[in-house]
Amino acid sequence: MDAASQAHVAFFLTGSRPTDHLEAVEGLGLRPAVLSGYRELAGLRYDFPLVLVANRPDGPLVQSLSGLMDEALAATTGDVHGERVRQHGLRIEREIRARVSNGATGLLSALWDEAASRLESGAEPSFGDSLRRVRTAITVDGEVADCDAALPARLLRHAWSAVQAKKAAAFRRHLDRLVLKLSDILRADFERSKAGRDASHLKASVGTGFGDAFDFDAMSHVLATTARTDAFPEARRQRIRHLLAVLTAQRFFASPDAYTFIFNSCGDALEAFRGRLPALVDLARAIAVAELEIDGQYSELRHDALFEQFGANGLDPQDLAAFPGYLVCVNAGQLPAAEHARLMEILSSGLPIKILLQIDDILEESPDGQGALTAGMRNRQIASMTIGLSDVYVLQSSSSNLYRFREHLLGGLTYRGPALFSVFSGASGAASGLPPYLVAAAAMESRAFPAFAYDPAAGTNWAARFCLEANPQRDLDWPIQGFAYEDEQHQRVSEELAFTVVDFVASDRRYARHLARVPRAQWNGNLVPVDESLSRERKGLPDTVPSLLMVDDHNTLHKVIVDERLIREARRCREMWHSLQELGGIHNSHAEALLARERRAWEEHAQPEAEAHAPPAPTAAAAGAVVMGTPAPQEPDRSPGEAYIETVRCSTCNECTTINGKMFAYNNNKQAYIADVTAGTYAQLVEAAESCQVAVIHPGTPRNPQEPGLDELLKRAAPFL
Amino acid sequence: MSPMSATECLLQMCDERFELEDYQSGVPRWCTGCGDNAILAAVQRLCRDEGLRPEKTVFVSGIGCSSRFPHYMRTYGFHGIHGRALPIAEGVKMARPDLTVFVNTGDGDCCSIGAAHWIHAIRYNMNLTVFLHDNQIYGLTKKQASPTSPVGTRTNTTPRGSYLEALNPLTVTLGVQNVSFVAQAVDWAPELLYDIVKAAYHHKGLSFVRIVQRCPEWMPKLLDPWLHDPGRVQLLHHRNGLLPGAGSVKVYTNQLEHDPSDINRAREIASNTQVVPVGILYRNPEVPCYEDLIGSDKLRTADVTRAGLNAELDKHTVWPRESHA
Known part of the structure; x- marks a missing residue:
């Protein structure tokens, strides 16, 4: 082994960089080679920024700016001016995206106006016409949100509010109907009472137009002597009044002094839920009894005892589903131990509380620098652990993927029990000069923070409940990306690179000490890609060293080697990914073992038989077999000659x-x-x-x-x- | 299907249980042997088995032997005018969507004087269960030809035999836009009749069930070939349609697997006059109901009703002309 290779292996084993063979990467501004094309996000068309739609209660809750523009351009570019309108439309989209990435906030309409006024000065005369056409085709409006640290909470609050508004409208309609019907019962009771048949009341009910046409005293007398006066019992009257009082005083929905349901602390949410539980039970009981009263089915004899203990065990998830859910937004990095315990208490209690657990950093190092690389592991694994509770809706996603996960997001918000949304915001990338979107997307791409959803209501088995579809190339350990560059001879070279968790870590400046740049002259066959290195099992002295292709700020290609500690971390990450794959039905070890066993059995027994005998033709009876609903009745035993x-x-x-x-x-x-x-x-x-x-x-x-x-x-x- | 909540269970715990007698009212005045009796028995059995509350159930009929049906049900009923059972039932359903509404109509009532209402009721697809009692004759008025009488039927109005081919209620119904449920039963197969009536009740939308029915008084021999030869009853079965009981499978061996979502095949089967297809010909639960399309969530309070009435009346009010100065 030559001196350079020895130095490479030594770095791999110890993390120590001999200066004459390896160089430090600090200060070079390196990033993984496959990220070289994503330096100016504002110039690219992608999912962000998002428009949190505020004026379409029955439409989509959120739309991407590029999606909105595509729809508008499709609606406006059908004539001879089409190409011009398209060019101008894309120009204003780029301007809005740039403004938002620089921190601008506000409604889409306001940002559009600002961008238009800036671009119109000095633009060709037709520019204004193009913008008017496109703007007319965009009918939605709402806050524009970029992929930043604030996005998870903004998006979730927006979606939660929309879900609650629909629920509140349905609940209000139901409540108003009950109040009206109960009031009608009391009114009918009054009309049949002595006071209701009083001459003055009769006169008031006819109105002023024909007040002199009737003899109300005579009418009152006739009604008093002929009509039935079976007023219902006072107990029923009191019961209905009590129901009306409970229904009209409720504070859960659309009430002037309605409760708050959004919290920034699990403890506060839990306390609020428990404090309001008696009122909740009272309201649920009042609704149930009101339904019976309106239907004329309430019987004191049968129902009093039943409803006396109503809600003694709390309310079940189906009953709670009609009432508002709670939303708690917490940041994993600022979660004290007590709050962590409350979080687990909520998740295990089955209460309708939705928790956003925002994780800004999944690579924070443990204080002593020993053991596993990432102390952030605890936070990013909360979602995986929560799946074990079985009845919690669990969603894990990077914020870059939230738009594509919007249906799952809604699924969690409408789920009857607790839900956990574990979201990596990518905000930690700021220290390394990377935008949050890129960091979040890289975390998902590299399997460091895979996206999945676990929906207990979707079925009874893992195949129905667990969804891993959002992850790229999910059949593979690491996704493969095409990468092309120009070599020293100015020739185009294309390669396929696996994007591993090591690439993700390498883009974080805090971990630069685990990397070493190899001078171009020392590039050799012993430097193998990380994914290849991971697939090899080392038994003795390593003969190869894992390496990455990275680019600096000038897009110059560099090769860096990584130490074993990062490789250990990558192995752990791959094992966790394998576990998720198995849950998602990919390379499931049980299924593959079963398949292998059946294949062996078939090869040994069934195949020779199948080849020896032609398959029998299906029988007519089998082909037309009737699926029967009920079995034939048993024929009774009869004596001969019996009628x-x-x-x-x-x-x-x-x-x-x-x-x-x-x-x-x-x-x-x-x-x-x-x-x-x-x-x-x-x-x-x-x-x-x-x-x-x-x-x-x-x-x-x-x-x-x-x-x-x-x-x-x-x-x-x-x-x- | 999501499980019932504890509160829903509580609400149902004290529900009254009903027996067949709870739905029976008076002694039917149909002729002895009349197929209407079989239909009545099947429907009363359905009401009992489904626990339909009599005060929440309505039977609406037009005119004819079959239309005496509401008199024999101890529920709400509306013995309407000739051919108008369907619009009355639609009005009931529109005003009181909480009620279960059945319609009993005959071949004259539905297919002749009420034909226009029939076609539009299918198109409206309101959530009603319609039984067409088809005995192929006007029985109540003592034997006149109905639209479904076979060609050559001698009656008081066609003494030389009727000239026209009989109208096929199944193919007509299957040809109307928005049709959502069509089935056929025969009164002499009570087990199948009950199964079909039950499937019709559970369909959301207008369920149209033609029941081929004997008239022992005026057409005593008409259906004998079908009655005495079980092979001429074609039993339609399918996993998504009718699952006939083992007793029926044993008796009716002429069986055809038919997917009720296939409307073209349903039309083909319905056109076959050599056999009587029995079962569900067509079912499409996706067709929207008219009441759902136009229904309003707005509460009808006394004020809303008063304001609406005033607005309507004001359209026709003749206001005194203001005196000229």
């Missing part, structure tokens, strides 16, 4: 019961049977058999050998025996 009816085939035509209502009767389904064969004659049995429209009466043999005309009757009975 009977095929009751299930009786069409209730009344023929037999008209002949003899004691001998023939109907069962619970109003189908005939022989109730008492001794209650009539054999002649009646034969007559009934002849009259039966569907020929289901079988008269049997005569019981009385002395019955007159028996020979003739037996001849008539023969077809029905």
Whole structure:
């Protein structure tokens, strides 16, 4: 092994950089080679910024600016001016994106106006016309949000508010209907009372136009003496008044002094929920009793005792679903131990509390610099641990992926139980000069922070509940990206690079000491890509060293090697990814073992047999088999000559019961049977058999050998025996 | 299906249980042997098994033998005018969507004088269960030809035999826009009749069930070939349609697997006059109901009603002309 290779291996094993063979990367501003094309995000069209739509309650809650522009351009570029309008539309989109990435905030309409006024000065005359056309086609408006540290909470609050508004509207409608119907009951009761039939009240109810046309005293007298005065009991009246009081005083929805449901602390949310629980139970009970009252079904005898203990065990998730959910937004980096305990208490309690756990840094190093590389592991694994609780909706995603995960986001907010949204904001990238979007996307791409959703309501097994689809190339350990560059001979070189967690860590300046730049002259076959290195199992002295391709601020290519500590971390990350893959049904070890076993069994036994015998043709019976709903009724044991009816085939035509209502009767389904064969004659049995429209009466043999005309009757009975 | 909440369970815990007798009212005055009795028995059994509260259930009929149906149900009922059962039922459903509304109509009531209402009721697809009692004759008025009488039927109005081919209620219904449920039953197969009536009740939208029915008084032999030859009853079955009981499968061996979502195949089956197809011909739960399309969430308070009435009346009020100065 030459001196350079020895130095490389030594760095790999110890993390120590001999200065004559390796160079430090600090200060070079390196980033992974595949990120070289993403220096100016504002010049690229991608999902961000987002428009948090505020004026379309039944439409999408959030739209990407580029998506909105695409729709508007498609609607406006159909004529000869199309290309011009498209160019101008894309110009203002780029301007808005640049302003937002520089910190501008506000409504889309306001940002549009600002961008338009800046671009219009000095632009060609047709520019204003193009903008007017495109602007007219954009019908939505709302706050514009970029992918930054504030995005997770802004987006979640926006979506939560929209979900609650819909829920509140439905609840309010329900409540108003109950109040109206209960008031109607009291009003009807009053109208039938003595006061309601009083002459002055009758006069007031007719109005002023025809006040003199009636004799209200006479009318009152007539009503008092002829109409029923069955006013309902005072207890019922009191009950309805109490229900009205509870329904109108509720503070959960659309009330002047409504409760707050958004919190920044798990403890506060928990305390609020528990403090309001008695009022919640009272309201739920009042709604249930009101439904019975309105339907006229409430019975003190039956229902008083039932509702006395209502809610003693709390309310179940289905009952709670009608009431507002709670939203808690917390930052994992500022979560004290007590708050952490409260978070787990909420998640394990089944309460309808949705928690946003925002993680700004998944690479923070442990204070002593020992052990596992990332102390942030605890926070990023909360989501995985929470899945173990089974009945919690869990979503994990980088903020760069939140727009694509918007349906899952809504799924969690509408889920009946608790939900955890674990979101990596990418804000830690600022220290390394990378925009949060790029850091968040790189975390997801590198499997450092994979995206998944676990929805307990979606089914009963992992296949239905667990979704891993958002991750790129999820069948692979690491996604593969194409990368092209120009070499020293100015020739284009294309490579395929795996984007591993080491690439992600390498883009963070805090970990520069785990990297060493290899001078171009020392590049050799012993420097292998990280993914290749990870796939090799080292048994002795390493003969290769893992390396990365990185670029500096001038997009010059560099090769850097990494120490073993990063490789250990990458292995751990890959194992965690493998666990998620198995949960998502990818390379599932149980399924693959089963498949291998079945394949072996088939090769040993079934295949020779299958080849020896041609497959039998399907039988006619099998091809047309009827799927039956109910089994055939059991045929009762009958003695020979006994009279009977095929009751299930009786069409209730009344023929037999008209002949003899004691001998023939109907069962619970109003189908005939022989109730008492001794209650009539054999002649009646034969007559009934002849009259039966569907020929289901079988008269049997005569019981009385002395019955007159028996020979003739037996001849008539023969077809029905 | 999501499980019931504890509160929903509580609300249902004290529900009254009903017996067949709770739905029976009076002794039917239909002729002995009339197929209407079989339909009545099946519907009463449905009401009991589904626990339909009599005060929340309405039967609406037009005119004819079949239309005496509401008299024999101890529920709310509306014995309407000739051909107008469907619009009355639609009005009931529109005003009281909480009620379960059934319609009993005959071949004359529905397919002749009420034909226009029939077609538009299918198009409106309101959540009603419609039973067409088709005995192929006007029985109440003592034998006149109805639209479904077979060609050549001798009656008081067609003494030389009817001239026209019979109208097929199934193919007509299957040809109307927005049709959502079409089934056929025969009164002499009570188990199948019950299964079909039940499936119709559970469909959300207008369920149209044609029940081929015997008239022992005026058309005693008409259906004998079908009645005495189970092979001429074609039993339609499918995993997504009717799952006939084992008893029916044993008796009716002429069986056809038919997916009720296939409307073209349904039309083909309905056109076959050699056999009587029995089962669900077509079902599409996705067709919207008219009441859902135009229904308003707005509460009808006394003030809203008064304001609406005043607004309507003001449109026609003749205001005194203001005196000229």
